[in-house]
Amino acid sequence: MTDTEATTRAGSAVERDRTVAVVGTGTMGQGIAQVALVAGHPVRLYDAAPGRAAQAAEAVVGRLDRLVAKGKLAQEERDAAAARLTPAGSLGELADAALVVEAIVESLPVKQELFAALEETVDEGCLLATNTSSLSVTAIAGALRLPGRFVGMHFFNPAPLLPLVEVVSGFATDITSATRAYETARAWGKTPVACADTPGFLVNRIARPFYAEAFAVHEEQAADPATIDAVLRESGGFRMGAFELTDLIGHDVNEAVTRSVWEAFFQDPRFRPSLAQRRLVEAGMLGRKTGRGWYTYDDGGAHHPEPHTAEAAPPPEHLVVEGDLEPHGELLEMIRESGIPLREEDEDKGTRLVLPTGGQLVAADGQTSVEFRDVVYFDLALDYRTATRVALAAGPDTSPETLGQAVGLFQALGKKVSVIADVPGMIVARTVARLIDLAHEAVAKGVATEEDVDTAMRLGVNYPLGPIEWSRRLGRNWAYDVLDEIHQRDPSGRCAPSLALFRHSYADDKRETGR
Structure with a gap:
């Protein structure tokens, strides 16, 4: 193979006849394995716990059976996919893999140890990928002999259904490796977005204000959770309010992500966690899975208080x-x-x-x-x-x-x-302004393109508009002006607009006046 041929192959999707290995057999591992199987790859499942890989393989086949029952997969396609799925008893059985995707516990030392062992097992042409949602791709790859072939492939749960994959380039990731991961995700029917290795990547970085501003309005006693959720849904166009969404996610999970991003940004006040949510976690009120969070839940479903709705009033005469x-x-x-x-x-x-x-x-x-x-x-x-x-x-x-x-x-x-109650920026306006700010900052710092930012936020968290598109609709300086006014009244730094947003909002004005 010539150098040109090797480069071309490295930047293209993993061939369908090449083996994809998935390490970790929890919900995400099984989902990723299903995606690769349906795309036509031979797939090997590995888990360090004895017998777990075989159980996971059975579970994946069960998922395929349900697709057949729903008419979403032909029986012959199911049979072919099941025949391509193999549980592995040791890492050595992954030696011929062209791509290994890791979906194990979110622990940096554990992941580093795994990939060090994989590096000694697979050949040098094998692409190594982590599905981490909160750890640094750069740090995981830091102990590798060949960190250039290491990349993040962050799928969203449930992986077979949600289209977005964040393809994350660490500090040492080769462009050909990132491109190969990107094209592979696209070949699997996913919508990949490319981003640099930053805390929270794209979705978990930019989405923090959606939760933070709702919690802040509540902590300031301006409105109750049911009312804030109703305003976010019925006025802001969001599919779910912040309180019902975090109840669904689980407060232990959501708060841990928020805290991880906050700490990774050296406790930047813009990412500060919520004390009210911390109290829920401490009390074991984790949301739907424990029967109580912001709201209460039982076998009959969710029990939400009614949002505050004003009594009928006559309209103004003029x-x-x-x-x-x-x-x-x-x-x-x-x-x-x-x-x-x-x-x-x-x-x-x-x-x-x-x-x-x-x-x-x-x-x-x-x-x-x-x-x-x-x-x-x-x-x-x-x-x-x-x-x-x-x-x-x-x-x-x-x-x-x-x-x-x-x-x-x-x-x-x-x-x-x-x-x-009287609160600067109210509910939707302050939330959207902060989303716009973090989006422009991510673009200005080279984390991702404007298009990929909007794609990630629409597909990853179902926002009605991407924040860049929202910025265009509202006007170039709308978000900066709103945040600047809030910051003057609450100079804690949480709503301080970024330098990137200032430049986006006013740089052209300065050039036009020659000042």
């Missing part, structure tokens, strides 16, 4: 709009369609709605209503037309009449209204 209300301009069209008289003033007075009381209705911008007289803030929505709920926030100086008219306005637009 409104005055000052400015264009961007990026929330669709609200103006909806108000016009509702029949509520709307007078527009083009004077440079900001972007706000003036109610008949003289009070103001302002989009969440990171400021608080206690700083102004008679102000109500309304939260961000993914799409105000399709949103079924909108959150409002009022301070102690907001008159009941102004709040009532604000409630009545959104009810007239067909929305349920949740009134929360």
Whole structure:
């Protein structure tokens, strides 16, 4: 084989007739083995515990049988796949593997020991991959003789169903190895994204604010979990709220990931764990699996309190709009369609709605209503037309009449209204702003491309939009301005906007003015 041929092969997908070995036979190991089998590879399963590999092989075949029963796999394909699956009794039986994927316990010394042994077993052309979700790919490869062939292939659970695979390049990973892993994942029907070795990789790094901001709003006594979840779902467009999602994941797992990312970033306050969630873990209230977390669970399912929903209120008799209300301009069209008289003033007075009381209705911008007289803030929505709920926030100086008219306005637009306490950035706005910030920072630091960031967040955690796309919709400087206002009121550093977001938001303005 020539050097050119070797390079071409190294950068292409693992050939279907080559053996894929999976080390570790838990849920993830079995899922990865199933994916490789269905893709056409011979697969060998290995586990250090005697008999575990054989049990896992039976379980994988059982999964194939269920696919046949559901009409998702032909019987002959099932039979061929089952014939290609072999449990291995020792690492030596993996010697001819072209790819080894590890899915064992999340312990750096244990993984390092395993790969050191594998390096002495497989040939030098074998690609070595870890499915770790929280450990450094660079650190695992650090003790290897040939770290260039080592890469992260982070599948999401359940691996046979979820399409995303994060292909993680460690500090010493060769580009040909990363490309080979990427193309292999794609050949298996997955959607790979390429990223550098950073704490949390893409999804677990960028997703932290989704949980952190919800927990912070709760800890600040601004709203209860059921209301925050309802606003995230019905206004923000997220499939699940942060509280119900962490109950599903398990608080021991979710808090451990948060703590791992926080510690890996040298206790950066932007990744700070939640004290409220720590208390749940300490109390053994881990979510669905223990019957209690933020909510309670039994055989009948989940028991969620009803979210706070305001009583019916009459709509305002008329409104005055000052400015264009961007990026929330669709609200103006909806108000016009509702029949509520709307007078527009083009004077440079900001972007706000003036109610008949003289009070103001302002989009969440990171400021608080206690700083102004008679102000109500309304939260961000993914799409105000399709949103079924909108959150409002009022301070102690907001008159009941102004709040009532604000409630009545959104009810007239067909929305349920949740009134929360005065908190900067409210719920959806502060969450989205922070997601946008971490996404732009990841791109600026070379962790991944904008396209891969958005793909990872849509497919990995089912966000309605990728944060970069959300940034484009809301405007170049929207997220920076919101976070900067929050940071001025809470200078703990948790919501401090990054330098990358500042450059994204204002660099072009500086160039245009020549300053």
